[in-house]
Amino acid sequence: METDTKILIVDDEKAIVKMLEMMLKKEGFQHIYTAHTGKDALGIINNNEVEIIILDVMLPDGSGFDLCPRIRQLTNAYILFLTARVSDLDVLTGFATGGDDYVTKPFNPLEVAARIKAYLRRNKVTASVPKHESTNRFDFGRFTLDESAGELLVNGELVSCPTQVYLLLLYFCKNPNKVLSKSALLEAVWGFDSYVDDNTVSVHIRRIRERIEEDPSHPKFLITIRGLGYKLIKGS
Structure with missing residues (x-):
């Protein structure tokens, strides 16, 4: 399987970069960029349409957590963190910064x-x-998700939306007024082969609310159903 997907590997350990590069090329990914510092990574992202970024947390010129928001100003590429840190706080920090x-x-x-x-x-x-399907545009009044264009509009303004945040919101839009459990969301949006946990859903719910809600702390659209999950409210 050969793919045109452009991937950037950012890690100061050259052996890891080489290992990942060789493995990805063997798996059919031929367009791979590499960087050993945050500065070099930003330069590559500025000049290329990178779709996937493998980002180490510990870099010689700063933290990957600090670099991630700067990357998000340039692209909505899928960001996969590599980290030796395993605490819940570290994982949540990675998601909160845009991973x-x-x-x-x-x-x-x-x-x-x-x-x-x-x-x-x-x-x-x-x-x-298909773009002609009427179901590919979801209008909730305050916000609209256009699936064919891959765009989120809030009060008519285009709002940046990282890939996983977009996919999670899209799933809610396709299932309005339904209570969806965290496990169901993990399975539907991240897939069976993902190792993310419940905290992942919580952080991404917050990231959605920060975009679509007038007051994210008191949501009117994406509400929590205590003990069961979440529900996206759509009026008749």
Whole structure:
């Protein structure tokens, strides 16, 4: 399987970069960029349409957590953190700064490939919806999600939306007024082969609310159903 997907690997450990590069090329990914510092990574992102970024947390010129928001100013690419940190706080920090997924070191490089392929499959399904279908535009009054254009509009203004945040909101839009459990959301949006946990859903729910709600602390659209999950409210 050969793919045109452009991938950037950011890690100061050259052996890890080389290992990932070789493995990804073996899996059919031929367009791979590499960087060993945050500065070099930003330069590559500025000059190329990178779709997937494998980002180490510990870099010689700063933290990947600090770099991630700067990357988000440039692209909505899928960001997969590589981290030796395994505490809940570290994982939540990665998601809160704009990451989409994470793998803990030491890791099996095939796991990284599996995460990337799972993401690409989900993205392909989303992109394959025919544009003439009336169901590809979801209007909730304050905000509209246009599936065919891959755009979120809030009060008529285009709002930046990282991939996993977009896919989660899209799933809610396709299932309005239904209570969806965290486990159901993990299965539907992240896939069977994802190792993310319940905290992932909580953080991404917050990121959605920050975009669509007038007051994210008192949501009117994406509400919590205590003990059961979440529900996206759509009036008749």
